[in-house]
Each structure stands twice: as C-alpha cells, then as structure tokens.
Amino acid sequence: MKSITIDGSKRESVGKKATKALRNAGEVPCVLYGGDKPVHFSAPELAFSNLVYTPDAHTVVIALGNDKFDAVLQDIQFHPVTDKILHIDFYQLFEDKPIMMEIPVHIIGTSKGVLNGGVLRRNNRKLRVKALPKYLPDYLEADITPLKIGGKLYVTDLPQENFKIMHTENTVVCQVKRARAAIMTEIDEEEELEEGAEAATAEGAEGTAEATEATSSES
Structure with missing residues (x-):
C-alpha cells in the first residue's frame, strides 16, 4: 500500500488554550495511539490533503524530528460549518500485528x-x-463482467490474498438492477399483447356469431 509522510512536531501542552492556538496557526492537533503511550503532535493542515481528501487508502509515516512512526488514520473531526480539520487520531502499525482498515473497491469490466x-x-x-x-x-477489484440483470456480486466473489475481508458472506458489493425504462417498456409490450389477444378473441367471437346467424338463416 502507498504511504504518505506527515512532517509534524510533538506537542508539549495539550490543554484547550494550546490546542486553540495551534488551530489559529493553521496546525492540526493529532494523537497517535497503539504504542506504549499516546503521542501528541501537530502538523500543518495542508499536510493532510492527500490523505483526507482522496478516495484512495494510504498508510502514513509520521515524522517527528528523529522519530518516525508507521500508522493509519483512525478517526478525524471536522468543523460543522467550515469543514476545517479539527483533530485527527492515528493508530500505530507494527509489522507483526494485523490491522483492520477500510479499503476502496474498484470496479473492472463491463x-x-x-x-x-x-x-x-x-x-x-x-x-x-x-x-x-x-x-x-x-484497493479491491470487483469484476462485474458476468453480472446479468438481477445479478449480484458478493464479497466471496472477490479475490482475497494474504488478507481477510471482514464482512459476512452475504454482503453485496454491487448489483445490476433493471432500469425503470426497461420495466415500463416490458409493461407496454405486455399491455399491447393483452390488447391484441382481447381483440383477437373479440374478432373470433364476432366471426362465430356471424357463422351461427348465417346457419340459422339457411335453416
């Protein structure tokens, strides 16, 4: 997986005043969990643009002076009005410890x-x-080539190599539904067929009546 490096600085003070001062200076207060103890740091808001504002998944290298930590984004808080980043939580990665992460699904095929x-x-x-x-x-590849109308692609249809998808087997990744236009076309065709059948029945009934009437006249 691709990695993004975030250059930051350790925070000496974590109080409200210090946090507000950081935000006013364009910095984002962050916390790194998962190690022996939480690591508090900050970094410029622009440093997170390629990590936050993208559909792709990335791991992170947090560089704090001479210390570097491998991590993943765990939680992020935005301002409810301005959408500015208020706070970010990271979780430290270790080579021998499995981690759970949200991975995007890429659709391939037609x-x-x-x-x-x-x-x-x-x-x-x-x-x-x-x-x-x-x-x-x-990313995870989902090949939709075989899907017909009404068909569904489940997580069990996706290749899983050296990782496990943490969803139930009946979880649907994507499906092909019948378009409303196609449904309306079918309804119109059925109505036309029904009308044609009714007309044919009526014509047959009229023909039978005429034949009966003609036979009666001859008698």
Whole structure:
C-alpha cells in the first residue's frame, strides 16, 4: 500500500488554550495511539490533503524530528460549518500485528446486464479488510463482467490474498438492477399483447356469431 509522510512536531501542552492556538496557526492537533503511550503532535493542515481528501487508502509515516512512526488514520473531526480539520487520531502499525482498515473497491469490466439496459448499483464502495501492514491492498477489484440483470456480486466473489475481508458472506458489493425504462417498456409490450389477444378473441367471437346467424338463416 502507498504511504504518505506527515512532517509534524510533538506537542508539549495539550490543554484547550494550546490546542486553540495551534488551530489559529493553521496546525492540526493529532494523537497517535497503539504504542506504549499516546503521542501528541501537530502538523500543518495542508499536510493532510492527500490523505483526507482522496478516495484512495494510504498508510502514513509520521515524522517527528528523529522519530518516525508507521500508522493509519483512525478517526478525524471536522468543523460543522467550515469543514476545517479539527483533530485527527492515528493508530500505530507494527509489522507483526494485523490491522483492520477500510479499503476502496474498484470496479473492472463491463456488465452484460448493463449492456442490456440494466443499472449498476454500488452497495459498498469500501470494505473493511484485516491483514498485516505489508499485505494491505491499495484497493479491491470487483469484476462485474458476468453480472446479468438481477445479478449480484458478493464479497466471496472477490479475490482475497494474504488478507481477510471482514464482512459476512452475504454482503453485496454491487448489483445490476433493471432500469425503470426497461420495466415500463416490458409493461407496454405486455399491455399491447393483452390488447391484441382481447381483440383477437373479440374478432373470433364476432366471426362465430356471424357463422351461427348465417346457419340459422339457411335453416
């Protein structure tokens, strides 16, 4: 998995006043968990743009002077009005300890159902995966080529090498649903067929009545 380096500085004070001063200076207060003790640090808000504002998954190298920590983003808080980053929690990675992480799903192929007028619905754009850090995938591939209208792709259909997808077997990744236009077309066709059948029945009934009437007249 690709990694992003965040250059930051350790925080000596973690009080409200110090935190407010950091934010006013364009810094984001952060905490790194998972080690012997939490590590408090800060970094410029722009340093997190490639980590936060992207659909891709990344691990992080947190560089604090001579100390470097491998980590993943665990939680993030935004301002409810301005959407500025208020706080970020990271979780430290260790080579011998599995980690769970949300991994994006990439769709590949062209569905037969979509080609026939169906609509692709993506039920889960990300899936939670458990693996050792070195085996964390950049993304999961979902091949929709075989999907017909009404078909579903489950997590069990995705390749899982050196990692485990932490969802139940019946979790749907994506599916091809029948488009409303296709449904309406079928309804119209059925109505036309019904009307045609009714007309044919009526014509047959009229013909039978005429034949009966003609036979009666001859008698």
